[in-house]
Each structure stands twice: as structure tokens, then as C-alpha cells.
Amino acid sequence: MSTTGYATRQAKPRSTPPSPGFQLRNPRRTWRITTGILVALLFAIPVLYVVMISFESQGHFVRSPLTPPASPTFSNFSAAWSQGDLGPEVLNTILYSVVAAAISVALSLLIAFPIARRLVRASTFIYRTFVIGVCIPLPVIPLFIEAQRLDLYNSRIGYILLHVEPGLPLGVILLTAFVMSVPEELDEAAYLEGCGYLRYLVRIVTPLAWPSIVIAFLYSLLQVWNDIIGPVVFLSDPGLFPVTRGVYNFYGANVSAYTILAAAVVIVSLPVVALFIASQRQLLRASVIASR
Amino acid sequence: MAATYRTPSKVRLLSRPSRLVMWLGVAIGLAFFLLFGIAPAVANIVISLTDYSGLAGASTNFTGLGNYTTLFTTQWPGFIGSLGDSLYFVVGVTVIQNAIALALAHRLQGTSRTASLLRILAFLPIVLGVTVVGIVWLLLFDPQSGPVQSVLGHAGFHSAFFGSGSLAMPLTIMVQVWQNLGFTMVVFIGGLKAIPPEIFEAADIDGAGGWRRFRRVTWPLMAPVVSVNITFAVIGSLTTYNLIYILTDGQFGTNTLGILAFNTAFGNTADLGLGASMSVILLLLAIIVALPLVAYLQHRERRLLA
Numbered sequence: 001m002s003t004t005g006y007a008t009r010q011a012k013p014r015s016t017p018p019s020p021g022f023q024l025r026n027p028r029r030t031w032r033i034t035t036g037i038l039v040a041l042l043f044a045i046p047v048l049y050v051v052m053i054s055f056e057s058q059g060h061f062v063r064s065p066l067t068p069p070a071s072p073t074f075s076n077f078s079a080a081w082s083q084g085d086l087g088p089e090v091l092n093t094i095l096y097s098v099v100a101a102a103i104s105v106a107l108s109l110l111i112a113f114p115i116a117r118r119l120v121r122a123s124t125f126i127y128r129t130f131v132i133g134v135c136i137p138l139p140v141i142p143l144f145i146e147a148q149r150l151d152l153y154n155s156r157i158g159y160i161l162l163h164v165e166p167g168l169p170l171g172v173i174l175l176t177a178f179v180m181s182v183p184e185e186l187d188e189a190a191y192l193e194g195c196g197y198l199r200y201l202v203r204i205v206t207p208l209a210w211p212s213i214v215i216a217f218l219y220s221l222l223q224v225w226n227d228i229i230g231p232v233v234f235l236s237d238p239g240l241f242p243v244t245r246g247v248y249n250f251y252g253a254n255v256s257a258y259t260i261l262a263a264a265v266v267i268v269s270l271p272v273v274a275l276f277i278a279s280q281r282q283l284l285r286a287s288v289i290a291s292r
Numbered sequence: 293m294a295a296t297y298r299t300p301s302k303v304r305l306l307s308r309p310s311r312l313v314m315w316l317g318v319a320i321g322l323a324f325f326l327l328f329g330i331a332p333a334v335a336n337i338v339i340s341l342t343d344y345s346g347l348a349g350a351s352t353n354f355t356g357l358g359n360y361t362t363l364f365t366t367q368w369p370g371f372i373g374s375l376g377d378s379l380y381f382v383v384g385v386t387v388i389q390n391a392i393a394l395a396l397a398h399r400l401q402g403t404s405r406t407a408s409l410l411r412i413l414a415f416l417p418i419v420l421g422v423t424v425v426g427i428v429w430l431l432l433f434d435p436q437s438g439p440v441q442s443v444l445g446h447a448g449f450h451s452a453f454f455g456s457g458s459l460a461m462p463l464t465i466m467v468q469v470w471q472n473l474g475f476t477m478v479v480f481i482g483g484l485k486a487i488p489p490e491i492f493e494a495a496d497i498d499g500a501g502g503w504r505r506f507r508r509v510t511w512p513l514m515a516p517v518v519s520v521n522i523t524f525a526v527i528g529s530l531t532t533y534n535l536i537y538i539l540t541d542g543q544f545g546t547n548t549l550g551i552l553a554f555n556t557a558f559g560n561t562a563d564l565g566l567g568a569s570m571s572v573i574l575l576l577l578a579i580i581v582a583l584p585l586v587a588y589l590q591h592r593e594r595r596l597l598a
Contacts, residue, residue: 032399035399036399036406036410039396039399039400039410039413039414040410040413042470043410043413043414043416043417043470044413046428046429046432046470047416047420047428049432049439050428050431050432053431061437062437065437065438065439065442066439066442066443107317107320107321107324108321110314110317110318110320110321111317111318111321111322111325113314114314114317114318119306119314120315120318126322129325129330130325133325133329135527136333136575136578137531137532138328138329138332138333139332139333139335139336139568139571139575140554140557140571141336141339141553141557141564141567141568141571142331142332142333142335142336142339142568143328143332144346144557144558144564145335145339145344145346145564146327146328146331146332146335148346161324161328162328164324164328165324165325165327165328165329168321168324168325168329169329172321191306191307191310196307196309196310196313197306197310197311197313197314198310198313222418222419222421225421226420226421226422226423227534228421228422228423228534228537228538229533229534229537229554232537232558233558243423244421244423245423247423247424247427248423248427248538251427251430256436258431258434258437261427261431262431265424265427265428265431268424269420269424272419272420272421273416273419273420275419276415276416276419280412280415
């Protein structure tokens with residue numbers, strides 16, 4: 001139930017009164033519908049087309065690549081699943097991205113809280129370094145040498161450790177901003193009650209900061225999930241490959257088996273699209289915050 | 293009041309074990325940042341002064357500025373050309389991405405169900421990632437049996453698309469823009485939302501419609517986000533090469549400095565030192581481009597907001 005005051009505030013004055021019902025005569029409405037459809041086509045068509053041919057037989061695709069399949073088939077999916085090592089690769093990707101993102105967010109909070117409260121020296125300097133870190137891309141050549149020297153090359157643990165840092169700058173910035181909005185009296189009350197630092201972070205700050213933590217986690221997760229240069233540079237054993245490199249190699253080996261390739265792309269994209277649908281609100285907010 | 297109450301050493305409130313845990317947490321976090329963030333950035337410069345190859349048994353020598361003189365004086369294959377390709381790519385991406393994203397933001401800023409659905413849709417390419425996006429477009433523009441060739445073939449047009457010297461770069465720019473539109477658009481929407489609605493109401497009352505309203509009210513007030521988006525697009529398109537790696541691997545006129553540095557280090561040449569020197573040049577270019585750009589855009593913000 002909205003009060004009248006709320007309702008009047010919502011009703012903003014418009015230059016043209018809203019048209020009752022569906023009226024194609026109204027040029028403004030026609031324009032909005034047309035542009036809306038155009039935008040939808042711009043983003044949906046490429047993706048929908050690949051989904052469509054993933055259900056086509058290779059023969060049908062070669063004969064008429066533009067028409068939907070006469071009799072949809074799932075054979076491409078089973079072929080892609082068995083020919084590419086998609087199963088283990090999806091599991092590798094989930095392992096790498098979830099663990100690296102979780103470590104990244106945990107460390108971000110451990111840095112952000114003392115910085116926000118100025119409990120450590122040079123808090124401002126540390127914070128500014130992270131701000132610069134957001135803008136500058138990581139040089140991959142020294143990281144490759146470092147990975148070899150530190151025995152992180154071609155190993156699951158190494159790959160995860162190498163992917164913690166990319167999530168830190170944004171995580172620290174997001175969480176510092178959040179902690180600053182938590183009143184310091186809350187800390188003091190907790191300390192006086194005898195609540196330890198770590199318990200305070202886990203029990204009080206984490207639940208309060210949950211929206212920011214989710215954003216930092218998702219952002220970090222997507223970075224690891226979609227990385228293609230990392231798997232090329234840091235891994236050599238195919239058993240360790242994440243889906244990005246797996247599906248790229250699969251593409252190189254099956255350039256002419258379009259329908260199977262399309263099915264592989266669909267399989268590989270399903271988990272991340274599902275995650276996206278579940279969390280689109282946070283993701284869109286993350287990009288606004290990242291831009292500041 | 294709270295300010296005067298604050299004691300200078302709040303750490304005292306923490307018990308000794310708690311303080312230890314706090315320091316340990318900061319130390320581990322900063323160790324990651326130093327080891328995998330700061331150290332590589334510094335090491336990159338050092339490596340660029342050597343002939344490090346990364347091959348087992350090969351000796352590594354300090355060569356001073358040797359790599360840099362090689363690049364600029366001996367016409368190292370592709371280096372000078374890559375500067376041109378980078379310029380083409382950066383200008384193309386920055387202009388097109390911001391123009392389309394601004395139009396999209398204008399159309400999709402509303403609170404209607406359709407607008408929010410389309411906003412989410414525009415974000416899909418970012419979620420799918422460069423690998424999937426790259427392969428999708430390679431399939432669409434496949435020169436043998438892709439749908440685009442199939443349509444254009446009826447008009448008698450045939451091309452190798454991503455394998456064509458004239459079309460590969462425009463197509464790569466298009467995919468890069470498609471990939472990042474959602475992000476740029478959301479930033480623009482943030483800027484549009486930050487404009488107080490009273491200003492639009494005042495403009496309405498003054499009878500400023502459509503284009504004039506955009507030119508005189510929206511555009512000046514959006515100056516800060518325009519700055520952010522242009523800077524992001526320039527630095528981003530200058531330094532990224534992952535999409536190019538998938539689409540063309542730097543062939544057919546898409547050999548930007550980023551992909552050249554990567555291929556010099558990890559391709560057949562296996563010259564990590566020379567590759568590092570290219571990425572140092574790339575970083576310098578990014579700074580050289582970014583500093584005046586940021587200064588100009590800030591100046592512009594002040595002028596437009598005044």
C-alpha cells in the first residue's frame with residue numbers, strides 16, 4: 001500500500017501525456033518499441049543463433065545455415081561432451097574461480113577493515129596504491145617467470161594463488177568504503193564486550209557488509225572464470241585446463257564441426273549464465289561502483 | 293563530538309591476540325599484493341633490460357637499453373606497424389563504444405520492466421567472457437558456411453572476414469565494442485541518474501525539448517562519467533589483447549602492441565626480454581595518453597559544470 005504522498009512524488013511531470021493502451025500512431029511509442037527491439041536483437045541474435053545451430057544436424061546446417069532445425073537434435077551436445085574434456089574442465093574452472101575469489105574477498109576484508117579504521121600506519125598510502133592497482137593491467141611476462149621460480153607453474157594450487165591478486169584492488173576499495181559507513185561505536189562496544197577481532201569481523205562486519213562482499217566476490221570470480229591468457233601462460237598439462245582454454249583448443253581442433261562447436265560453447269556458458277541470472281542485480285551495481 | 297572523544301591509539305581497544313591477528317591478516321593480504329601485483333610491475337622493467345629467454349640452459353645477460361634500441365632502430369618486424377594498429381584499434385573502440393553506449397544509456401535508463409531486461413541483456417557478453425564471445429563471432433563470420441557469408445553471398449559478396457586484411461580490424465573493433473558496451477552503458481546510466489530531476493523539470497518548463505535538452509543539460513552534467521568512460525576505453529583498448537588472441541592472434545592487420553608483446557614473449561621467438569620491453573613501452577604509452585587525457589577531461593568537467 002503506497003501512501004498518497006509517495007504516489008504524488010513518483011508521478012513526474014512528462015512532456016507528453018502517457019498514451020492509453022497500444023497505439024502505433026503515437027510516434028514516440030513506435031520509436032521506443034523499435035529501438036527496444038533493435039537493442040534486444042543487437043545482444044540476443046548472436047547468442048541465440050549459436051544456441052539454434054547447436055540443435056541442428058551438421059548436414060542441415062551446411063545446406064541452410066539460416067533456418068531453424070527441422071528436427072532438433074541433442075547429438076551435438078553428447079558429441080561435444082565426449083570429444084572435448086568439458087566435464088573435468090568445467091570442474092577445474094569452478095574450483096579455480098570459487099577458491100581464488102573466496103581467498104581474494106577474505107584478504108580484501110582483512111586489509112580493508114584496518115585501513116578504514118586507520119589501525120595501521122600509512123593507511124591512506126596503502127589505499128591509494130590499490131586505487132592505482134585497479135587501473136594498471138598486470139604484466140604477464142614477469143608473472144610467468146615468477147610462477148616458474150616459485151613452483152606455481154602448471155599446478156592447481158599455483159594457478160589459484162596467481163589469481164588471488166587480480167581481485168584485491170576492487171575488493172579493498174569496495175570494502176573500505178563499506179567499513180567506513182559502519183559506526184565506530186559498534187567496534188568499541190564489541191571490544192568492550194570482549195569480542196575478539198576475528199570474531200567481530202566474521203560475526204558482525206561480514207553480515208553487515210554482505211552485499212559488498214557478494215559484489216567483490218562475483219567480480220573476482222568472473223575475472224578468473226573468463227581468463228584466457230592465464231591458462232595459456234601458467235598451465236601446460238591438459239588435465240589442469242579450465243574451460244576457456246579447453247573450448248579454445250576444441251575450436252582449433254574442430255573448426256569445421258560448427259554444430260558440435262556451438263554445442264560446446266553452449267555447455268561451457270550455461271553455469272556462468274545461470275550464475276548471472278541469479279545475481280544480475282549485484283553485477284550491474286558492481287560496474288557502477290567500479291567506475292568511481 | 294565523537295571526534296574529540298576519539299583516542300589517538302584505538303588499537304589499544306584490541307586485546308593483544310586480536311592485534312596480532314589483525315596484523316597477520318594485513319600482512320598476508322599485502323604479501324599477495326606485493327608478490328603478484330607490485331613485484332611483477334617492477335620486475336617487468338628489469339626483465340626488459342635483459343635478453344632473458346626462459347629456455348632451459350640459455351644464459352641471461354644484462355643488455356641495458358639493447359631491447360629498446362632493437363625495437364626502434366633495427367625495424368624489428370611488426371613493431372612500428374603495431375603502433376599504427378594500436379592507434380586504429382584504440383580510436384575505433386573508444387569512439388564507437390562511447391557513442392553507442394551513450395545512446396543505449398539514454399534509451400535504457402528508465403525503470404520499466406523492458407528497460408531493466410534489456411540492461412541485463414547488454415551485460416551478457418561481459419559475463420560470457422572473451423573466449424566464448426570470440427568463438428561466437430568467429431562462427432557467425434565463418435567464411436565457409438557462417439550465416440553472415442550465407443546472407444552476403446546472395447549479394448555476391450565474399451570475404452575471409454577475420455582472415456581478411458581489410459575487414460579483420462573493423463570486425464575486431466566491433467566485437468570488442470559489443471563485448472564492453474554493457475559496462476560503458478551502465479556507467480553512463482549512473483551519470484544520468486545522478487542528474488537531479490528538478491533540472492530536467494526546469495528545462496521542460498523552459499520548453500527545451502529533445503536534442504536541445506540533451507546538448508544543454510544532460511551532456512554538460514554528465515561530464516564526469518564521460519571522462520571515466522573515455523579514460524577506461526582508451527587504457528582498456530590499448531592494453532588488452534585477450535580478445536585479439538582469440539579472434540586473429542594479431543594477424544591480418546590486427547597486430548596491436550599488446551598482442552605483439554605477448555607473442556614475442558610466448559610465441560616462436562620466446563624472447564621474454566624483448567616482450568617485456570614492449571609491454572613497458574605499452575605502459576608508458578598508456579600513462580602518456582592517460583595523463584593529458586585526464587587533465588583535459590577534468591578541465592572540461594570544470595568548464596561544463598561551471
